[in-house]
Amino acid sequence: MVVAAVTGGIASFGGFGNLGGVGGGSGSGASGKGGELPPATATVIRTDLVRSKTVDGRLDFAQRRPVKSAVDGTVTVAASEGRTLTMGQALYELNDKPVTLLYGPVPMFREMKTGDRGSDVLQLERNLRDLGYGAGLSVDTRYDGDTEAAVKRWQKSLNREPTGRVGKGDVVFQPGQVKVVSVDAALADQVGPGEPVLTIASTRPVVRAHLDQTDGALTAAGTRVEVTLPSGKTVAGRVAGTVRHEESGSGDGAAAQEGIVVEVVLDGGSRAASGEDAKAPASVKFVSEARKGVLAVPVEAVLALRGENGGYGLQVVQGTTTRTIRVDTGMTADGRIEVGGPDVREGLKVGMAAS
Template identity: 35%
Template sequence: MKRPTRRMIIAGAVLAAGAIVTAAALGFGGSVPQVEASSTGLPPATAKITKGTLTQTQSVAGTLSYGPVTPLTGKADGTITWLPEPGAVIKPGDPLYKIDNDPVQLFTGKLPPYRTLSEGDSGPDVKQLEKNLKALGYKGIQVDKYFGSSTTEAVHEWQDDHGLPENGEVAPGQYAVAAGPIRVTEVKTTVGATLAPGAEVLGYTGTERLVEIDLPVDKQQYVDVGNPATVVLPDGSKVKGTVSKIGAVASTDEEGDTTIGVTVTIKDQKALGTLEAAPVTVQLITGKATDVLTVPVTALVALSGGGYGVQVVDGGQVSYVTVKTGMFAGGMVEISGSGLTAGTVVGVAS
């Protein structure tokens, strides 16, 4: 009868996939304990079965930045009298730039200004204006899509606070909207220049750095919105991230590679240091097995009747136990078999 033999093919295949172990050996210090056998006839080395979590990952290339640049165009004509510096962070209620010394303010919203608003008007743009005025501290205003007397009063106060003509009307050239605070990336004009409606004033991004990935479409199954990801910075340090957006439309470049855009957000911005833009590696989780028994892949033995087993070493005796394998990750393999528990000693290849 043939003796079981160890095969290393499996180990090579799973290691090539780039899988890693994020936690292992609950109760055993997080690493695989190796103990040299001392009796003749025993395996050359042993390891204890551990219980923990195996995590498979797929590494892809990404780019760290503040995200895509959005152009900001003017809605009124006049002379530019003040501009922010590149890198400046502008919050809702702060001026984006000044034209004829009147500030053009940043409001929060999605609907760009397209008409002059005054008492009697109604619509989503009125509600957007009212929400911003209320958020800026103007009291007594009713947020209801209708430009009533309370809105007029709040607009008068807002105009008085910012040196604007107190006419109770809000012109489209007096504000611009964005999803939240912005970071100025570039200025497209100069102080003293004449601005015409539709002319680009500056470019901006969000205020938090993120990672954008052009993910090959054949790897799309690895990502879902909300999945955790690990961002590896150029210095080798790692930062936790979360998949926040997956594009709906794939694109093909000049070389014929088809990709889909994926965005990874990073909560701990301080962990990124002073980096503003850099190529990074992103480790996407492709699978996870929790609370499972694991052994080094080198503990697997190919049984003569087919399948795999492990050599259990107990009191100087060796017995073979058939196992069912599960996930492979980072040189470890999930196993289950009769009588096997965390702490059981098994043979491994030297």
């Protein structure tokens, strides 16, 4: 059996001298002397091999989504970009009337009034109670006289006409407190039903990163990543999932449309991103495969073995002699390749092509 140079990532061994047949034991192989020694050597080491991909990212906030007007009107008080809003506060004002943030999973889909029943009524009553207007109110799915009275008290506190009814353009339900990440309608703008007025997100910081379509395996929820923030600080995180391009807020245009946008949650939450510049780029390192504590050599040290059995080998250098041993190969990363076999051990000196 003769030894040939491995192509396609395993380097050429031209000029190594006469390498003979390869057997199975430590004494197998041929030896060479003097000028037949390899032009360079490396050592078998025990190390961690990590295959990774690093892409650009940007700090943002989770669950970015637009808030659209439910009615026609003129913006009389615009939203404030960067502001964090909680239950009972106005997102903006339309026709001199506040559009109030309330908490709940059910969107505002109808006008609520006496006689109505439903889960939307239940979450409205919970908000009225939590805002301090629930005296005598039974929190249930019925919009009764007590509900109407509580709504009137709330409307008076907002300097609004106490109608006792809650219209589609009066409130916006969201799961919790929100952060205004952009303003889509400025003061005096005319907006109609379905037109965006502002874009909100949760207050949880995330990093959004762009991957190629071929990187689908890296987008699974829970995939661990390493994020380098704009300040240079490195923090751990995990993939929460993918987001639609229109929600990514990346501003990357057509280039982003060709890939996948993933949302990365930072370990440490808000503390991890405190003081970071949200307008500066970050980087995200995705680990696709890792092997801990394996034996490895430079890729250029591995030989392709020709003959009946084929496979791969290493040229072991012992003083002024060499011998070739058969090895099994595994993962490659950062110019090194995992090797194994009965004759492979840590500290072994092996030949390789000249650098």
